[in-house]
Amino acid sequence: MKPFTKLEAKAAPLPFASVDTDQLIPARFMKRSRSEGYGQYLLHDMRFDSEGKPISDFPLNAPQREGSEILVARRNFGAGSSREAAVYALVDYGFRCVIAPSFGDIFASNSVNNGLLPARVSEEDAEELLSLLENGHESVFVDLENCEIRVANHVFGFEIEPVWRTKLLNGWDDLDLTASYAADIARYVESDREQHPWLQQLPG
Amino acid sequence: MATAQGPLTLFDKVWRNHVIATQADGQQLLFIDRHLVHEGSFHGFNKLKEKQAKVSRPDLTFGIVDHYAPTKVRDLTRVDPAIAGMITQLEENCRQNGLRVYGFNDPRQGIVHVVGPEQGITLPGATIVCGDSHTSTHGAFGAIAFGIGASEVAHVLMTQTLWQKKPKRMRVRFDGKLGPGISAKDMALSMIGRIGADGAQGHAIEYAGTAVAGLSMEGRLTLCNLSIESGARCGLVAPDATTVNFLRGRPLAPKDEIFDRAAEAWLSLVSDGDAEFEREIVINGTDIAPVVTWGISPEDALPITGAVPQPEAIGDEGRAAHAREAIDYMGLRAGMALTEIPVDRVFIGSCTNSRIEDLRAAAAVLSGRKAMVPGLVSPGSSLVKQQAEQEGLDRIFIDAGLEWVDSGCSMCVGMNGDLVPPGERCASTTNRNFKGRQGPKARTHLMSPAMVAAAAVTGRLTDVRDLMGGRA
Ligand code: SF4
Numbered sequence: 114m115k116p117f118t119k120l121e122a123k124a125a126p127l128p129f130a131s132v133d134t135d136q137l138i139p140a141r142f143m144k145r146s147r148s149e150g151y152g153q154y155l156l157h158d159m160r161f162d163s164e165g166k167p168i169s170d171f172p173l174n175a176p177q178r179e180g181s182e183i184l185v186a187r188r189n190f191g192a193g194s195s196r197e198a199a200v201y202a203l204v205d206y207g208f209r210c211v212i213a214p215s216f217g218d219i220f221a222s223n224s225v226n227n228g229l230l231p232a233r234v235s236e237e238d239a240e241e242l243l244s245l246l247e248n249g250h251e252s253v254f255v256d257l258e259n260c261e262i263r264v265a266n267h268v269f270g271f272e273i274e275p276v277w278r279t280k281l282l283n284g285w286d287d288l289d290l291t292a293s294y295a296a297d298i299a300r301y302v303e304s305d306r307e308q309h310p311w312l313q314q315l316p317g
Numbered sequence: 318m319a320t321a322q323g324p325l326t327l328f329d330k331v332w333r334n335h336v337i338a339t340q341a342d343g344q345q346l347l348f349i350d351r352h353l354v355h356e357g358s359f360h361g362f363n364k365l366k367e368k369q370a371k372v373s374r375p376d377l378t379f380g381i382v383d384h385y386a387p388t389k390v391r392d393l394t395r396v397d398p399a400i401a402g403m404i405t406q407l408e409e410n411c412r413q414n415g416l417r418v419y420g421f422n423d424p425r426q427g428i429v430h431v432v433g434p435e436q437g438i439t440l441p442g443a444t445i446v447c448g449d450s451h452t453s454t455h456g457a458f459g460a461i462a463f464g465i466g467a468s469e470v471a472h473v474l475m476t477q478t479l480w481q482k483k484p485k486r487m488r489v490r491f492d493g494k495l496g497p498g499i500s501a502k503d504m505a506l507s508m509i510g511r512i513g514a515d516g517a518q519g520h521a522i523e524y525a526g527t528a529v530a531g532l533s534m535e536g537r538l539t540l541c542n543l544s545i546e547s548g549a550r551c552g553l554v555a556p557d558a559t560t561v562n563f564l565r566g567r568p569l570a571p572k573d574e575i576f577d578r579a580a581e582a583w584l585s586l587v588s589d590g591d592a593e594f595e596r597e598i599v600i601n602g603t604d605i606a607p608v609v610t611w612g613i614s615p616e617d618a619l620p621i622t623g624a625v626p627q628p629e630a631i632g633d634e635g636r637a638a639h640a641r642e643a644i645d646y647m648g649l650r651a652g653m654a655l656t657e658i659p660v661d662r663v664f665i666g667s668c669t670n671s672r673i674e675d676l677r678a679a680a681a682v683l684s685g686r687k688a689m690v691p692g693l694v695s696p697g698s699s700l701v702k703q704q705a706e707q708e709g710l711d712r713i714f715i716d717a718g719l720e721w722v723d724s725g726c727s728m729c730v731g732m733n734g735d736l737v738p739p740g741e742r743c744a745s746t747t748n749r750n751f752k753g754r755q756g757p758k759a760r761t762h763l764m765s766p767a768m769v770a771a772a773a774v775t776g777r778l779t780d781v782r783d784l785m786g787g788r789a
Contacts, residue, residue, distance in 0.1 A: 129642065130636075131613070131639065133614075133749075135751045135752070135753060136752060140730050140731060143732070144385075144399045144400070144403055147360065147363075158752070158753050158757055163757070187635050189513075189514050189614075192514055192515065192614075194449075194450050194730075195449055195450040195452075195464035195466055196357070197360060197466035197467035197468060198467075215548075216518075217515075218519065218548065219463075219464050219465065219466060223466035226466065227468070239635075240634065276340075276343060276344045276482050279342055290480070291476050291478060291480070294346055294478075297337050297346075298337055298346075298348070301337045309334075311440060311570075311575055311578075311579045312350045312440065312442070312443055315376060315377075315569050316569065316570075317569075
């Protein structure tokens, strides 16, 4: 996984609360293979009308938001289904960071596993960021080392689980870490067979 | 790390039993006792193939066909090939890796969170994961059960472990006794309406109190199922005699003296009297009325006696904007009584409310009556379907004018093609009223099975208590 340290990029406002993973990628696209790229399905039913034409006043469709890598939204972003496809859609579209006052837990952990930073800000700061973006500002600077967001001369702090911060900063993959614990896992299983045989061995 | 001594919660006890290693930053490596996979788990299997790895514990991994299962045509050659492909792909992945599979044609097939408890795969004190957010359901047995993403599915497939940071502990106590016609669904929606859809984020909820102890396993499963809709990582209920009796004789539950030994261990899984919770809320069960959702998030929940909110009356800008968006999407008027809202169809099913008790509750209201609108009833598993038919519930649904179909996720998520048409309004026993969840532009009102049955009978949202005279 590619490490995430600092990012200066264009940002797009998404002034909605509870943008759930069903919105991020509607269920009907989830049969597709990832190799097709999931970016085309991102927020599909918000971005396109029933004929498939882009909805002109949807923020992501504005020409000045093209190439955005940072998304700013309201509370409870990524709630709902555990579908990692929601993160694939954001990442394949080009996003590397989502800023919001709160995130669905599973979504946030899926994000980190794909190098996408879920940055938590206060509700007031989210409102201010949204209004800065809606009033002519385009570029946002995100610094994961210092947990700071900057837009022109405005500075906002953000929060993220320390464990996730370390993982993103280093671009770590859990599997490498787990492999180094193989002997501990084997020891655990051996002792659990004694203590909880019904968990380690099924009848029949 | 120094392990916490002193009083422990139920959650602490189960968690502690599964810790293999602890990192300096607090991450812990947990052993996973049960891993459930379904059609949507293909990204996880693909990662496994990329690494040319094998499933670490095929004996603890279970494949179940549900998300894409057609419910009206039980023949894969006669359905959309893309849907059939999802099903055969799972069955194939399971076969290649030597997993137990409850496939499309298996008489035990059903929704993963219904089949797990039914087969005795779900046990108290276990850690259970699945690439599905409603895995919290299994916490009803006093297990730590939570949904995971595809990267984590791959990790569990390869190692039977998962790195996790321990969530905070929260207790939700439901005191008193529920009124007639009130179910676990009303308890859960009342809680979510009160704390918000992100109200329990980062927490593991233990449900306690007399109203919880009084619930059947079915009710507890519904309650824990909806934990995720409050943002919680998982929900648990301490095992008791109800739990043990439910498990005795289940195909994959322990047998004979191992069962007795297990049951003794399970019954010790209770929070110590002086254990501390980071958060605690108390809800009076006696005060709970039937609840429905009016908006596009499960937190948009109100007693059926209420009215659609007035956005101008909401002080907070973000929340007022959400209410306006919800009213607009749902095609409602601010201030209208909830009982004035007409419905176009109903759905009874999903891992939230498709067990035998749910079907009985709906049938009790529908018996001898006609539905004013079309609707679908999809039992949670093929075994539930069989039992319902033995009890004659299928006749009640069919005579009322509803469709009695096979088991699967069906109209909960619409992946199998069971969809609410655009613009239509559905009274639904499911768990998510998100925009487009039941189909593009579909409008969903969540409620209990009895409340859905009542809406079917009158064609609008209805207080089921008005239809209960002398029933159930
Ligand atoms: S019934 Fe709905 S919520 Fe439950 S597992 Fe299936 S899709 Fe998920």
